Amino acid sequence: MPTSPAPQGRHPKVVIAEFMDEAAIAAELGGFTTLYDPALVDRPADLRAALADADALVVRNRTQVNAALLAAAPDLKAVGRLGVGLDNIDLAACRARGIAVYPATGANDVAVAEYVIGTAMLLLRGAYGATAAVAAGTWPRNALMGREISGKRLGLVGFGAIARETARRALALGMRVSAHDPFLPADDPAWRLECGPVDRADLATLIAGSDVLSLHVPLTDETKGMIDAGAIARMPAGAVLINAARGEVVDGAAVAEALRAGHLGGAALDVFPQEPLDAAAGAAYRDLPNLVLTPHIAGVTQESNVRVSRVTAQAVRRHLSEG
Numbered sequence: 001m002p003t004s005p006a007p008q009g010r011h012p013k014v015v016i017a018e019f020m021d022e023a024a025i026a027a028e029l030g031g032f033t034t035l036y037d038p039a040l041v042d043r044p045a046d047l048r049a050a051l052a053d054a055d056a057l058v059v060r061n062r063t064q065v066n067a068a069l070l071a072a073a074p075d076l077k078a079v080g081r082l083g084v085g086l087d088n089i090d091l092a093a094c095r096a097r098g099i100a101v102y103p104a105t106g107a108n109d110v111a112v113a114e115y116v117i118g119t120a121m122l123l124l125r126g127a128y129g130a131t132a133a134v135a136a137g138t139w140p141r142n143a144l145m146g147r148e149i150s151g152k153r154l155g156l157v158g159f160g161a162i163a164r165e166t167a168r169r170a171l172a173l174g175m176r177v178s179a180h181d182p183f184l185p186a187d188d189p190a191w192r193l194e195c196g197p198v199d200r201a202d203l204a205t206l207i208a209g210s211d212v213l214s215l216h217v218p219l220t221d222e223t224k225g226m227i228d229a230g231a232i233a234r235m236p237a238g239a240v241l242i243n244a245a246r247g248e249v250v251d252g253a254a255v256a257e258a259l260r261a262g263h264l265g266g267a268a269l270d271v272f273p274q275e276p277l278d279a280a281a282g283a284a285y286r287d288l289p290n291l292v293l294t295p296h297i298a299g300v301t302q303e304s305n306v307r308v309s310r311v312t313a314q315a316v317r318r319h320l321s322e323g
């Protein structure tokens with residue numbers, strides 16, 4: 001339920017427009033005036049009204065913190081992002097106003113890494129959708145002879161903190177790991193993880209040689225449409241594609257077509273150009289048993305929600321207290 005404590009006197013006001021751990025709000029934002037309404041993102045007029053006297057705004061990825069929204073918040077001093085992607089926040093407009101932006105860097109790395117490894121294992125093995133058939137007595141053993149993850153090559157497009165957590169888990173499972181990151185020098189120690197080395201590769205080589213390809217890049221002009229029909233065609237037959245980065249990085253229709261044609265062995269898509277995905281857009285993905293669709297949840301677990309909420313609330317509290 002939305003909560004709006006009203007302390008005596010003028011305390012900094014924090015508006016929280018999407019879901020957040022309530023214990024973190026109570027522990028870290030006590031003494032502030034907080035308006036917590038996780039449905040506020042879906043009521044733009046109410047959000048603008050709430051921001052009229054707000055000192056800070058806390059969002060996830062759905063709230064578009066653009067110049068128009070900032071104009072409704074003349075006293076805004078900080079924006080907390082419950083996550084790490086910042087493409088829904090107009091950073092230039094925030095800088096022009098002197099508004100600090102605080103992403104929850106590192107707080108959901110483990111959750112995303114586990115999602116990537118979990119879906120890779122699920123799709124390679126291909127056995128876990130057989131409950132109804134087994135219960136009906138059909139016993140489809142021969143049809144469910146899947147693949148092991150050990151010995152496969154994981155390709156990581158981008159090698160930041162989340163990709164490195166993914167690499168650690170992949171290496172522990174016996175995978176070989178390669179990554180492409182043009183912003184990470186060849187002599188950076190990140191290429192030599194404590195659990196094993198990660199091969200540095202150009203993008204074309206990575207795409208052509210990965211049994212599992214996982215995307216870990218922000219949405220930029222360079223990454224938009226990076227994995228299109230041509231790139232998918234260059235992936236090995238039977239490869240698995242996982243996108244928990246940003247929807248616009250991948251051509252979803254091309255993924256569906258490659259799955260139907262049997263070129264891709266599986267895919268997991270957690271992000272989409274349009275969120276929520278409506279029925280018309282979702283029609284392209286129907287009747288594909290080797291496809292996993294999830295609602296932008298790779299980085300959201302019970303544990304990561306607590307970490308993300310606490311880190312974000314602490315950053316906002318510190319900024320407002322010191323300011």
